[in-house]
Amino acid sequence: MSSEKEVTIYDLARKLNISIATVSRALKDDPVVSKKTKKRIADLAQEMGYRSNNFARNLRTQRTNTIGVIIPRINSSFMSAAIAGMENVATSEGYNLIISQSSESQEKEKANAVTLFNNRVDGLLVSLAYDTESIAHFEPFIKKKIPLVFFDRTTDQLDGICVQINNVKAAYEATTHLVSLGRRRIVHITATQKRNVYIDRLQGYKQALADQRIPFREDHVIVGNLSQEAGADAATHIRQMQPLPDAVFVANDNCAVGCMIALKQMGIRIPEDIAFVGFNNDPVSTVIEPNLTTINYPGYEMGQVAARNLIAHLSGSSGTSSTNTIILRSELVIRESSTGGKPTP
Amino acid sequence: MSSEKEVTIYDLARKLNISIATVSRALKDDPVVSKKTKKRIADLAQEMGYRSNNFARNLRTQRTNTIGVIIPRINSSFMSAAIAGMENVATSEGYNLIISQSSESQEKEKANAVTLFNNRVDGLLVSLAYDTESIAHFEPFIKKKIPLVFFDRTTDQLDGICVQINNVKAAYEATTHLVSLGRRRIVHITATQKRNVYIDRLQGYKQALADQRIPFREDHVIVGNLSQEAGADAATHIRQMQPLPDAVFVANDNCAVGCMIALKQMGIRIPEDIAFVGFNNDPVSTVIEPNLTTINYPGYEMGQVAARNLIAHLSGSSGTSSTNTIILRSELVIRESSTGGKPTP
């Protein structure tokens, strides 16, 4: 069995009676090596099953060709798409991805950051956890000039690229849509105001109300963790409001679904009594009845853009350093949860 | 800014006037080094911001402390849970995970295998793609004695550990459940018979029918890719069957949901006209109306078990080499899609 020992450039060099330097150069397609020699080396490498040793190379070059990814959870269709997008560009550029989940916890996010730092990733792609407040755990990367790209759940507390949508505008459209259907008592369910996305969505909601001359009411904002259970809890809360709200704008689809299910069980009709708009265009939005009106935005593309920008910084000559933000488009997808019926006065 | 140069064990040794060997040992908590020296070294390392260089270590030890993961898709709650389980044990054992998606394609799976092989992962955790037939792309790992653990979608064509549930039994229970409710014309929707899980589920279905003296009908088996769309297609197919089937057992929840939605649109009542049982206990099963009866099995635990076994092989003294299979329990979760009404004769 010849497959026991790894073959190295020394083996190739010996067999061909040339120096390892030439082999090394040939393998990197260095133009200084003659075409003929290159061919001979490539052929032999192929034949002997040579594979380059990344550690040795990394040790020399001080780079890993690895990109770290920290995301809250992997089991959303949005994140899955985003990761597929990252993988797509990373692979084609010769980078590997190390993916880790923060499970929406700042502590886990911190631990992941340390691990990735120690693994010397060349760059980092991050979508922040719900409860992350301090972003001090990213300081070491900044100090070492390891580029950081935030996507979706971003921050402006740090020097780094951000890839996101215009959440203010999206929320503004969602809310305006509800108003245009005659709704006036619109509840907003969101998460704690630590993440840009929730801050912005609330702002868009407020602004839409203001523009429609509907007074903003603090008690129409319900804050939770946006889980399906949180949606159910919110339903109980909504049920007790006097008068009953006639619409709900939720900052994510899952929570919207939890809330809709609970309300339906209480005998409240959707959208006749209460219209719904969610956020994310998760597949579940077309399973719930009535189908959920929501905001769609491109996960795959966001992943691609984030990765592409990171890699550009990696290979690029230092490049643009100051914070710049890339905005992708989003759109309102109208379904029956908002338009399926006329409101009861 | 002192953060430019990496500090190495040489720096520590020099400052402390001891040898690098001692530093190296102390850093690994080798019992042979005195407590006092260890403390001094640890303190200085901390102070100087020392971090170990994995490449150098890997280059020496020929190990990466990295485990490769190849899965069909990351965006199912089952996979997300499984990965969380793997991360849990991997992290606590000092291993990193490199996760890659095959997107249910053999080609992508192959490419991923090559990449991970070249990255010299210490071991591999795999759940096979739908259409993978040849598993030749795992040969290099076998040859190099890199341990392989298959989970959920496993294979017996290769020497490796398998972690899975008893799919025959689970399908048997699902089918028997439908029969016990008075159903006789039970359709089974599944994927191509390349993966153990689908082969086994079909077998369990057949066996249950046989035990209940219900003749098996080839035309009651619908093969597709188990996507939501495939479910909708199957619905059209089912609609045309004479007489109309009175139950459907689907090999996954997503497809079941697609089928249910389509049938409902055709005016078929669930479960009165057709009862449904799915597989996986995906969150969507409690969103669809009526809620879907399904098979639940522990993703998180499966991930843990798979990772734990892989790591045992890694650290263990060669260990058990022959194929062994670990079976986790699963259970039928009964909901309204099967029991919600009496069948119309």
Place this chain on the structure above:
DNA sequence: GTGAAAGCGCTAACAG
């Protein structure tokens, strides 16, 4: 065009 040689930072004999 090609070769010689010096490390990259760490581990693991082996020798005290």
Place this chain on the structure above:
DNA sequence: CTGTTAGCGCTTTCAC
């Protein structure tokens, strides 16, 4: 308990 030393496989000057 601690130190010396020889590499792990590769890249990269600097020569020729």
